[in-house]
Amino acid sequence: NAGVTQTPKFQVLKTGQSMTLQCAQDMNHNSMYWYRQDPGMGLRLIYYSASEGTTDKGEVPNGYNVSRLNKREFSLRLESAAPSQTSVYFCASSEPGVLKEGYTFGSGTRLTVV
Amino acid sequence: QKEVEQDPGPLSVPEGAIVSLNCTYSNSAFQYFMWYRQYSRKGPELLMYTYSSGNKEDGRFTAQVDKSSKYISLFIRDSQPSDSATYLCAMKRIQGAQKLVFGQGTRLTINP
Numbered sequence: 001n002a003g004v005t006q007t008p009k010f011q012v013l014k015t016g017q018s019m020t021l022q023c024a025q026d027m028n029h030n031s032m033y034w035y036r037q038d039p040g041m042g043l044r045l046i047y048y049s050a051s052e053g054t055t056d057k058g059e060v061p062n063g064y065n066v067s068r069l070n071k072r073e074f075s076l077r078l079e080s081a082a083p084s085q086t087s088v089y090f091c092a093s094s095e096p097g098v099l100k101e102g103y104t105f106g107s108g109t110r111l112t113v114v
Numbered sequence: 115q116k117e118v119e120q121d122p123g124p125l126s127v128p129e130g131a132i133v134s135l136n137c138t139y140s141n142s143a144f145q146y147f148m149w150y151r152q153y154s155r156k157g158p159e160l161l162m163y164t165y166s167s168g169n170k171e172d173g174r175f176t177a178q179v180d181k182s183s184k185y186i187s188l189f190i191r192d193s194q195p196s197d198s199a200t201y202l203c204a205m206k207r208i209q210g211a212q213k214l215v216f217g218q219g220t221r222l223t224i225n226p
Contacts, residue, residue: 018141033213035216040122041218042118042120042202042216042218043202043212043216043218044216048213058213071195090157090158092157102148102163103158103160103203105159107157108156
């Protein structure tokens with residue numbers, strides 16, 4: 001059971017560079033999410049996709065874009081990276097209405113912007 | 115003011131101690147409450163969930179919700195070194211997409 005797979009696991013970018021973080025889930029979940037985790041800030045929602053074909057902003061969307069490519073895949077793009085985007089990024093998925101299962105998280109992407 | 119407040123710790127206790135982890139929240143619309151455990155360099159994993167007020171027990175873990183005080187707790191009995199992790203509370207409004215709001219997380223160390 002792969003669950004939620006994130007790539008890459010680590011990345012160092014220079015200010016102004018762009019990159020896409022990839023996320024794929026194999027649990028047939030309808031909803032997918034991107035969070036960032038910073039010390040003392042907990043997990044903050046960047047964007048989410050309630051179902052295939054829809055995306056919505058979360059708490060901290062500025063500087064990011066997302067694409068729900070299909071039911072399995074949800075990517076996060078940084079168009080022009082800034083040092084403030086240095087963080088650990090987590091993708092998660094869930095099935096609406098099945099609360100007991102909660103979210104399933106990937107293992108994270110550790111991004112450093114210099 | 116954050117919607118969910120959690121003491122970030124760190125908290126360090128001896129093996130076998132009873133641990134109490136707590137969160138407060140400001141939005142009375144929250145109905146579903148969860149606790150996630152996150153080991154170092156891993157993603158969070160669901161530990162417990164409860165709906166509305168009351169207690170829920172699962173082995174050495176007890177989740178407690180007091181909606182009148184907007185306060186939730188996680189108790190760990192007979193704590194083990196393997197319980198050393200960051201614990202995050204999370205909660206959700208009853209309607210809408212399943213957007214969880216997380217606390218900051220409490221880093222817990224159980225010393226052998």
